[in-house]
Amino acid sequence: MSDDSTLLGVVILTRHGDRQGFYQDPDSYTASGTVITPLGTVQEYQLGQKLRSLYLNASSPTDLAGMSHDVVNASQISVSADAGGEGGVIFDSAVSLMQGLFPNTTSYNTTLANGTTVVGPLGGYQYIPIESVEPDNDISLEGWTSCSAFSDWTYEFYNSSAFQQKASENADFLGQLPPYLDGRPVSLENMIFDFMNVNWIHNEEFADAVPEEYLAQARALANYHEYGVFTSPEVDGIGNIAGRTVLPIILEGFASIIDSSDPTQLVYTGVSYKPFLSLFNMTQAAEMHSNLEAIGKTMDYAASVVFEVRETSDGDHVLRFNFKNGTSEDEFTSYPILGQDGDVPLSTFIDRLAPAAINSTADWCQACGNTKDRGCAALTKAANDAIAAHSDTISPVGAGFLGAGLTIVVMLAMFGVLLFMGVLTFGRRTASRKQKETSSVDVKA
Numbered sequence: 304m305s306d307d308s309t310l311l312g313v314v315i316l317t318r319h320g321d322r323q324g325f326y327q328d329p330d331s332y333t334a335s336g337t338v339i340t341p342l343g344t345v346q347e348y349q350l351g352q353k354l355r356s357l358y359l360n361a362s363s364p365t366d367l368a369g370m371s372h373d374v375v376n377a378s379q380i381s382v383s384a385d386a387g388g389e390g391g392v393i394f395d396s397a398v399s400l401m402q403g404l405f406p407n408t409t410s411y412n413t414t415l416a417n418g419t420t421v422v423g424p425l426g427g428y429q430y431i432p433i434e435s436v437e438p439d440n441d442i443s444l445e446g447w448t449s450c451s452a453f454s455d456w457t458y459e460f461y462n463s464s465a466f467q468q469k470a471s472e473n474a475d476f477l478g479q480l481p482p483y484l485d486g487r488p489v490s491l492e493n494m495i496f497d498f499m500n501v502n503w504i505h506n507e508e509f510a511d512a513v514p515e516e517y518l519a520q521a522r523a524l525a526n527y528h529e530y531g532v533f534t535s536p537e538v539d540g541i542g543n544i545a546g547r548t549v550l551p552i553i554l555e556g557f558a559s560i561i562d563s564s565d566p567t568q569l570v571y572t573g574v575s576y577k578p579f580l581s582l583f584n585m586t587q588a589a590e591m592h593s594n595l596e597a598i599g600k601t602m603d604y605a606a607s608v609v610f611e612v613r614e615t616s617d618g619d620h621v622l623r624f625n626f627k628n629g630t631s632e633d634e635f636t637s638y639p640i641l642g643q644d645g646d647v648p649l650s651t652f653i654d655r656l657a658p659a660a661i662n663s664t665a666d667w668c669q670a671c672g673n674t675k676d677r678g679c680a681a682l683t684k685a686a687n688d689a690i691a692a693h694s695d696t697i698s699p700v701g702a703g704f705l706g707a708g709l710t711i712v713v714m715l716a717m718f719g720v721l722l723f724m725g726v727l728t729f730g731r732r733t734a735s736r737k738q739k740e741t742s743s744v745d746v747k748a
C-alpha cells in the first residue's frame with residue numbers, strides 16, 4: 304500500500320501465548336482452569352520485540368517518533384488485558400509482551416539527593432501499568448459469557464441443518480478419537496480440538512500416538528465450529544458479541560490517537576481468539592481473504608492484529624489492518640478490509656461498525672437479555688427503586704412501568720426513566736434537607 308501517509312498511532316489486539324489445562328463450556332463458553340507456559344511467555348515476549356522493531360525503532364519506516372522509545376511514558380500508552388476465565392493467561396501474556404516492547408534499560412534510573420544513581424531491579428526492568436479487565440464489572444473483553452441470547456444463538460447453530468450435516472459427515476472420524484483422549488466423549492458440539500492441541504504440543508506420548516492428519520482434521524472442524532459460533536450474518540448480530548463489546552476500546556483508541564491534545568499513541572488490548580473471529584467477520588477481512596477465513600481456533604498463539612492509524616497528505620485519517628498469525632509467521636501482512644482496495648478511511652470504518660458497538664453495561668444487559676449478572680442486577684434494581692421511590696410523583700406513567708414487570712422491552716424504557724430520575728436525585732442529594740423537602744414539594748406541585 305502507498306506510504307505517502309504518516310503513521311499517528313497503533314491499536315493492537317493480541318491473542319495470549321501457549322497455555323495448559325483448558326476447559327470451556329460448549330454452550331456458554333465460560334472458561335476455567337488454565338495457566339500460561341514458559342513457551343507462551345516466550346511467544347509473547349518475541350511479539351513485543353517485533354512490535355518494538357516496527358514502532359519504537361528510529362530506523363523503521365513505521366517508527367512512532369513522538370513516543371518515548373526506551374523508558375516508557377505511561378501517558379503515551381493504554382494497556383489492558385482480559386482478566387476472565389483465561390485471565391491469568393491473558394494478563395501474563397500482556398506482561399511478557401510489554402517486557403519485549405519496553406525491555407529493561409539502565410535508563411530506568413533515579414538520582415538521589417546524595418548523588419547516588421539507582422537503576423531498577425533486573426537491569427532496569429520497567430513496570431508497565433496494565434488494566435486488568437474483570438468480566439464481573441466490565442463486559443468489554445468477554446461479552447459472550449452469561450449472555451443467554453448468545454447461548455440461544457450457539458444452540459441454534461448446533462441445531463442448524465448445516466451443522467447437523469457436518470456432524471454426520473464427520474461422525475466416523477469423531478468416533479475414532481476417544482481412545483486418544485482418555486475416553487472423553489467427542490461430538491462436533493463439544494469439539495475437543497483444544498485438548499488435542501495442548502497435548503500435541505506438550506505430551507510426547509500423545510504426539511507419538513495421534514496421527515498428524517487427525518490433528519489437521521480436528522483443526523478444520525474446530526475452525527468451522529468456532530467461526531459459526533462467534534460470527535453472524537448481520538454486523539450487529541448476537542454471534543458477533545465478542546467483537547461488538549471490544550469495539551468501543553478500538554474506537555476510543557482511534558479517537559485518542561487522532562486527537563492531537565491526547566498523548567496516547569499506542570493502545571494495546573490482550574484478548575482470547577473470540578474477538579478476532581467477530582472482528583474478521585465484521586470488517587469483511589475473512590470474506591476478502593481466504594487465508595483469514597479458516598482462522599477459528601487454529602489462529603496461532605500470540606497472533607496479533609494491528610490497526611495503524613494514519614494521516615494522508617490531504618489530512619484525511621485512514622486505517623491499515625495488519626495481521627500476524629503468531630510465531631508461524633515472521634512478519635505482519637496488511638489486509639484491505641471493508642471492501643476497499645487499500646487503506647480504509649476511518650470514517651468508513653466508523654460508519655459501518657460503530658452502530659454495532661455495545662457501549663455500556665446497560666446496552667449489554669439489553670442485548671443479552673440479562674437482568675441479574677455482571678452489573679445488570681444493580682442496574683435493574685436501581686431502575687426499579689427509582690420508579691418505586693417516585694411512583695407518586697410520576698404516576699400514572701410510573702405505575703404503568705411497575706405493573707409491566709421486568710420484561711426486556713420495558714427495561715430499556717426503565718433505563719431511560721432511571722436517567723431522568725437520576726437527574727432529579729442528583730440535584731436533591733447536593734441540596735440541604737430543607738431544600739430537598741421544598742424541592743419534592745415543588746415536584747409534586
Ligand SMILES: *[C@@H]1O[C@H](CO)[C@@H](O)[C@H](O)[C@H]1NC(C)=O
Nearest residue numbers: 414415416417418419420421
Ligand atoms: C545515598 O543514599 C542511598 C539510599 O539511602 C544509599 O544506599 C547510598 O549508600 C547513599 N550514598 C552515599 C554516597 O551516601
Ligand SMILES: *[C@@H]1O[C@H](CO)[C@@H](O)[C@H](O)[C@H]1NC(C)=O
Nearest residue numbers: 531534535536584587589590
Ligand atoms: C459472517 O459470518 C456469517 C456466519 O455466521 C456469514 O454468513 C457471513 O457471510 C459472514 N460475513 C462476512 C462479511 O464475512
Ligand SMILES: *[C@@H]1O[C@H](CO)[C@@H](O)[C@H](O)[C@H]1NC(C)=O
Nearest residue numbers: 594595598601602603628631
Ligand atoms: C495460522 O497458523 C496455523 C498453524 O500454525 C494454521 O493452521 C492456520 O491456518 C493459520 N491461520 C492463518 C489465518 O494464517
